[in-house]
Amino acid sequence: MIGNVTAWGQRGYTILEEGELDPASHRLRITHYLVADPHGETVDQRFPGMNEARAYIDYLELPN
Incomplete structure (x- = not known):
């Protein structure tokens, strides 16, 4: 079951x-x-926690 959804980062x-x-x-x-x-x-x-999920998105949004 899916609970809350949180927007994170600058790219959606x-x-x-x-x-x-x-x-x-x-x-x-x-x-x-x-x-x-x-x-x-x-x-x-x-991801085991919200912080790990945020860190993953932050990594994905790093400039190439």
């Missing part, structure tokens, strides 16, 4: 929370984060 990347719904509390238990490119396609890698 987003970070998506992914996890399982906790049946007792009805809240999302985040298991990892995904990164979607500006076209909405997720990259193959999963």
Whole structure:
């Protein structure tokens, strides 16, 4: 299940929370984060935390 989506960077990347719904509390238990490119396609890698996902996008946006 996908939770909140956070825009990051200057080129249209987003970070998506992914996890399982906790049946007792009805809240999302985040298991990892995904990164979607500006076209909405997720990259193959999963990230353990928001900071790692942000760092990955920052790396992708470095000038060549």
